[in-house]
Amino acid sequence: MGVIISADxxxxxxxxxxxxxxxxxxxxxxxxxGKSYRDVFEINPDRxxxxxxxxxxxxxxxAPPPADFFTLFQKCVQNGDSVVHLAMNSKFSxxxxxxxxxxxxxxxxxxxxxxxxxSAQGILVLRAAEMRDxxxxxxxxxxxxxxxxxxxxxxxxxxTLEFAYRGGRAxxxxxxxxxxxxxRPCLLLNTDGVLSVRKKFRGNFEQVCRxxxxxxxxxxNADGERAFLTTTGMEQRLFESLKxxxxxxxxxxxxLTSRAGCAMTTHTxxxxxxxxxxxx
Numbered sequence: 001m002g003v004i005i006s007a008d009x010x011x012x013x014x015x016x017x018x019x020x021x022x023x024x025x026x027x028x029x030x031x032x033x034g035k036s037y038r039d040v041f042e043i044n045p046d047r048x049x050x051x052x053x054x055x056x057x058x059x060x061x062x063a064p065p066p067a068d069f070f071t072l073f074q075k076c077v078q079n080g081d082s083v084v085h086l087a088m089n090s091k092f093s094x095x096x097x098x099x100x101x102x103x104x105x106x107x108x109x110x111x112x113x114x115x116x117x118x119s120a121q122g123i124l125v126l127r128a129a130e131m132r133d134x135x136x137x138x139x140x141x142x143x144x145x146x147x148x149x150x151x152x153x154x155x156x157x158x159x160t161l162e163f164a165y166r167g168g169r170a171x172x173x174x175x176x177x178x179x180x181x182x183x184r185p186c187l188l189l190n191t192d193g194v195l196s197v198r199k200k201f202r203g204n205f206e207q208v209c210r211x212x213x214x215x216x217x218x219x220x221n222a223d224g225e226r227a228f229l230t231t232t233g234m235e236q237r238l239f240e241s242l243k244x245x246x247x248x249x250x251x252x253x254x255x256l257t258s259r260a261g262c263a264m265t266t267h268t269x270x271x272x273x274x275x276x277x278x279x280x
Contacts, residue, residue, distance in 0.1 A: 002081045009039040010088035010263045011121040021129040031060040045265040063095040069102035082108035082138035088117040091193040110142035115193035119228035120276040154189040157212045159271035227252040232265040232272040
């Protein structure tokens, strides 16, 4: 019996990390201009931003239905494999619940509510894949993921509150105040899956990005292993310089980068920046 590691597309292990680590992806759905697309595989954030500019309306995101998970899980079970599936934060999506519904109809399927999303979820997925390659059982991997998800740290730097406001995650007053004062909020996604404002930065975008990274890098107790620097899209020269800042800090053995898919981008907007990592 083998072990299959799977995740929904909110894990943002793209363009090719999910292939390198042999991870099965179940895509979320993005609806724009009356048509539904599979996140990442049929639509990317650039197309999303183009649609918002054209229609002045945010796309709608929806979780994969139970049938999508059932198709994958059934194939694995029929091949004699077990599955550890890592789902995005259940407070943001029904992806976890739908995966559980599909898993309830068969054995040897373990579903984890990671309580996070994007490359924070990706950190857990890659760790699960490494444990699989080391010969760990599905149950051992599941138990490790349930422990490790409590150690993931997610601080999200937003360039604008407009997308959060349109998606119902920021009040008009909050957006007006931030725009008026030229503030860029840093949101904390805690291990219960709840968002709150942790810090506010003021200044030009490049300066704020560097201040944000220094703030996160100064946080204690990082495990020193793997970090993800993720953006929903920004000028490449700036992003490369920010990656170098993280690498030069010497705080992590490996610094990976990722372009977030549409699931995260829809709710955070362009120029979002996140340094994801795990604590000891």
